[in-house]
Amino acid sequence: MVKNNREFRIKFRGVRGSHPVCSKKHLEFGGNTACVEVMANNRLIILDGGTGIINLGSELVRNYISSGTDHQTRKPVEAVILSSHPHLDHIQGLPFFKPAYIKSSNIHIFGLRAKSRDFGQILSETIFSSIFPLELKEMSANISISNINETQVILLYPDRPEPELIRLSNEKEPDVPEGTVVISCMKSHAHPKDGVLVYKISCNGRSLVYSTDKEGYIGGDSKLTNFARNAALLIHDAQFTQEEYTSPVSPKQGYGHSTPEMAIEAAKLANAGQLVLFHHDPGYDDDALKQIEEKAKKALKSAIxxxxxxxxxxxKLKQ
Ligand SMILES: [Zn+2]
Ligand SMILES: [Zn+2]
Structure with a gap:
């Protein structure tokens, strides 16, 4: 993606929920699991590490190699990775994220502490120690892993490479220099079993809210409505159609995922500028997703x- 100072753009790298899928009928929407690349004022932020992060990592390494002639002149990869929760479809790409194997890379990972275990411990035990040949600590990059909760915000200052994690005082927006990227989060319990973090990334007077793996509530979720109010862009879980959600044979209610109708309601209540439906069920092929989109657009023009x-x-979006 093109870099300039006042930038705020995103690229979807993986849009599936549950597990990756690969077939000719899934080519248009793609089969990789959750990962969204965000470039905000020259800072790279990655939302979740599903299999979509693998291609992103390869691109970052190619850019790294072409940025200089040797390790002394090359521009190190700097990335902040925000984890919504440690379910496999959101972390399974991490062991294959190539910048993590380059010594000069600086990678800061944030996630949820659960069941008295730090996020680093969860990540290490879930994927690295048990189903991958390397330990997390054996990766050669500088990797920091921190817990984050909704009383804290991450600040990415324009003149400082290291992110700063600060505690919010009275939930007031922190006073920061222009160009700073501010990342906050909201805990939702509407996803089994340990809940999920919804992230908000704000910069240049706009904000993006990433709300995946979150089931809607009847009448809307007032906590999300407040958190996402006036966001320029809301990315929201919409894994199951209404029919499947309430199917008499195999209802998906309680699985921790929303319907497009719930996502649309969330966007309307929060007055979001644009809605992106996300975390597609791997069982839905391109034709099924096109039909869902067509129906969603009738209910909300900005839904894609x-x-x-x-x-x-x-x-380019309205604030
Ligand atoms: Zn998921
Ligand atoms: Zn999940």
Whole structure:
């Protein structure tokens, strides 16, 4: 993606929920699991590490190699990775994220502490120690892993490479220099078993809210409505159609995912500028997703389906 100072753009790298899928009928929307690349004022932020992060990592390494002639002149990869929750479809790409194997890379990962275990411990035990040949600590990059909760915000200052994690005082927006990227989060319990973090990334007077793996409530979720109010862009879980959600044979209610109708309601209540439906069920092929999109657009003109490669420039969206 093109870099300039006042930038705020995203690219979808993986849009599936549950598990990756690969077939001719899934090519248009893509088969990789959750990952969204965000470029905000020259800072790379990655939402979730599903299999979509693998291609992103390869691209970052190619850019790294072409940025200089040796390790001393090359521009190190700097990335902040925000984890919504440690379910497999959101972390399974992390062991294959190539920048993590380059010594000069600086990778800061944030996630949810659960069941008295730090996020680093969860990540390490879930994927690295048990189903991958390397330990997390054996990766050669500088990797920091921190817990984050809704009383904290991450600040990415324009003149400082390290992110700063600060505690919010009275939930007031922090006073920061222009150009700073501010990342906050909201805990939702509407996803089994340990809940999920909804992230908000704000910069240049606009905000993006990433709300995946979150089931809607009847009448809307007032906590989300407040958190996402006036967001330029809302990315929202819409895994199951209404029919499947309430199917008499195999209802999906309680699985921790929303219907497009719930996502649309969330966008309307929050007055979001644009809605992207996300976390597609792997059982829905391109034709099924097109039909869902057509129906969603009738209910909300700004609703679109996420697909792999979709790029959105938030600086061009209304605030
Ligand atoms: Zn998921
Ligand atoms: Zn999940």
């Amino acid at each position: 389906m996420a697909y792999e490669g979709l790029e959105i420039d938030l600086m």
